[in-house]
Each structure stands twice: as C-alpha cells, then as structure tokens.
Amino acid sequence: MVTRSTIMDTNSFREEHAAALDTETRKLTDKRSKVLGESYRLFYRNPIHLVKGEGQYLWDAAGNQYLDVYNNVASIGHCHPAVVDAVNAQMKMLNTHTRYLHEGILDYSEQLLATAPDEIDRAMFMCTGSEANDLAIRIARSYSGGTGIIVSQEAYHGTSDLTSGCSPALGSGQPLPATTRLVPAPDAYRIETDDLGDWFANQIQQQIDDMNANGIKFAGFLADSIFSSDGVMPNPVGFLKKAVDVVHANGGIFIADEVQPGFARTGDSFWGFGRHGVIPDVITTGKPMGNGIPVSGLLAKSDVLASFSDHIPYFNTFGGNPVAMAAAQAVLNVIKEEELQAHSQKVGAQLQAELRKLMEKHDCIGDVRGAGLFIGFELVTDRHSKQPNKALALNLIEELRNTHRVLTSVAGPYGNVLKLRPPLAFQEKDIDWLVGALDQSLTALKA
Secondary structure: OOOOOOOOOOOOOOHHHHHHOOHHHHHHHHHHHHHOOOOOOOOOOOOOOEEEEEEOEEEEOOOOEEEEOOOOOOOOOEOOHHHHHHHHHHHOOOOOOOOOOOHHHHHHHHHHHOOOOOOEEEEEEEOOHHHHHHHHHHHHHHHHOOOEEEEEOOOOOOOOHHHHOOOHHHOOOOOOOOOEEEEOOOOOOOOOOOOHHHHHHHHHHHHHHHHHHOOOOEEEEEEOOOOOOOOOOOOOOOOOHHHHHHHHHOOOEEEEEOOOOOOOOOOOOOOHHHHHOOOOOEEEEOHHHOOOOOOEEEEEEHHHHHHHHOOOOOOOOOOOOHHHHHHHHHHHHHHHHOOHHHHHHHHHHHHHHHHHHHOOOOOOEEEEEEOOOOEEEEEEOOOOOOOEOHHHHHHHHHHHHHHOOEEOEEEOOOOOEEEEOOOOOOOHHHHHHHHHHHHHHHHHHHO
C-alpha cells in the first residue's frame, strides 16, 4: 500500500510525470533517483532547476525569473548581502562549537531574548527546527513528569523520532505513539461556534481527560500558532489563550513552534504567538532565523528549562557555532533596520485586500485569511457547501508555475489551500504579479 503525506506528497513530482519532461530535466530526475534516498520529494510535476536567488526572486537554469511566494527559509530574501557578508567574514576568522567562550552567541542571545516576553530568559541553539522541537518535548516531559503531547491533526514539527511522532502531516506511513494525541484544527472557516477559543480549549481538555483515563500523564501542547500545515488558521486574534490556560491548569507546558510564524512574519508581532496574548513556556524556531544557514533555537522560562538542564547536559556540535550566530545576528539586524515587521503587516494587508477582490470574480475562492505575509487562499467546489477543491488547487499551482512563473504550494488536510508565504522582501510591486497570475490562472482553468 502506498501512503501519502499531506506535507510531502500533495504537490510533488512522481515517476508518472517523467515522460513529459525535457531531456535535461529528465537526466537530473533520473540521477536523483539513482543516488538519493527514495524518501525525498521534488516540487511540481515538472520540477524546477534553480540556480540563482535574489530577494523575492529566483532564476532557473534557462534564465527564467520566478516570483517566490512560498519560501520562509530565506526569510529576509534570497542571498541577502548582510547575511552573505556576515557569514563570509566569520568563516575567515573562526568556526567551532559552544564549549569555548565566544561573544557572538552571547550578544545574539541577549538580543533575541529581548524580543520575547520577560518570563522567557534562557536560550539554547541547534541546527534545525526538528532538533529544537525534539529538545522541547524532552523538556516538557522532564518538567511535567508526563509523556503525553497534544498536537493538531495536520501538524508538522520535525523529522527526528520524537518530532515525527508528533507530525501527523507526514502521513499514515509514520505511526504516532500512544502518547501523542490529536485535536482538530481551529478552523474558523468551517467550524460553527460562537467562541472558537472555548471550542478549541475544550478539544484540548478532552484529549487530556482521555490521556488520564488511559494512564498517560499529560506533558504539553505543541503548536504552530498560525496552524500552517492545517491550512493557515490565524484568527480570530486571541483564540489560543483559553487553550493555553487549560494546558497550564492540567500541569503541562505550551511549546510555541515559531519556525513558520516567527521572526516578524505575521506583522502584528515579532512572534506569531504574540497575536494571541499568550506567554509560552518554550519557544522553538529554525529556518527563518538564519536565512538559509542551518541554525535553530529554543527559548524558555528558566524554571521550566531547569527541570531538564539541571540534570542532563546538552551539547550540539554545530548548534550555536560562530558562523551560524553571525548569520542569525545579521537576520535580526536586517529585520530591525529594514522594519520588516511593519512591512509585513502593511504589505500583507494590501495583498489580502487584493486577493479578496478576486472572490468577486471567482466563486471557487472560498476564503482568504492570514496575518502579515502569511496567507491561506482556500479553494472550494462551491461556497455554500465549502467542499474542498483539491484538484483545482493542484492544477492552479502548476499553472502558476508553468505560465506565470509564480512559486507556491498547498497546505491543509484536503490539499486545497494555497499557502502564500513569500520572503519578507516581497514588495507592493509584486502584488500585481501574484494577483494577476492567480486571476489569469483561475480563468484559464475554468475554460
């Protein structure tokens, strides 16, 4: 039986598409199949051979320019000069691990902690978001004395043994342990309730009660505050607070996975959880903090972290190395100097407004929702039933890629939500390119 992952297989190249490829692309896909493990996936039925990036743009081997509306790895823009220069300068001086003294990690930690609530006062560093979430789960279990972790139904939190066991988006081929429990995503578009906060908090409590009934002690709730893999669910602002209150009332901790909503992405606050007026016990982050350099971090309340760190030493050879810290420092500097949080809020609002105008023309657009430069664009068969239209979504991203050279992908359990998440270098001038491409593509697909 072939299993499919909502996060890996929905928008992907498969062997059945190979016959339609040009000769050079086919050579590369054939070579990949011979030398790389079969778990890897390529985007698109016709994969793209990228060779250059600058800001919000990418170029392929044939010289074609693309608008990147998906990439939060290069969060401040592809090949940002500040990051390139910082990494180059540090590489010429020193690159080693955290068992020697170095100012870079200390200065950066102070500045990063200053962006978080005052209660968050300790930092640790790794290389990937998976490693950060793995450590966060270990801390939750140490602090609570329990093992049970709650995540949303389409959550993705990493690739390690612990984190893949809390990542249902990886598909049915990835078994979830009995200690992982799932709650429905807080989908304001489909769930009929007077108070989404009450509804979601009740879902959390039900799973905690079920854990207790089965002899599993609750340890924590791990969530991406914009629920990106569930289909981008940012609103209403503040709905998450009641769920976090339930978590604390039951002796668990709240781990805010900020790999996707953090670092000024949502515009309303530096961290995604800030929109909800909550204070996490642990914050994890990864991809956007290094703009492509592998670096991740974990920020925590000192008393929560002490339950783990007072008993177990932690060492990560490459985590917090001077080159990674130089990249991270450059990213943080650019976010402040270029005022990217305010930029994300302003341009994101303009983009959402233009996308909503498309709803007047295309009945297949069921919902447009987002925060800053993180937007969900949901496609349905009709607005009354809200029936997801996965086929249209997949055809749309192919049309955007092939005809209009706009790159994005899909999210959610039905694979029908376009996840529009460009680098923060995305500008007002790019809105016309994106919205025009969506308009023309939807029109073409109707024909």
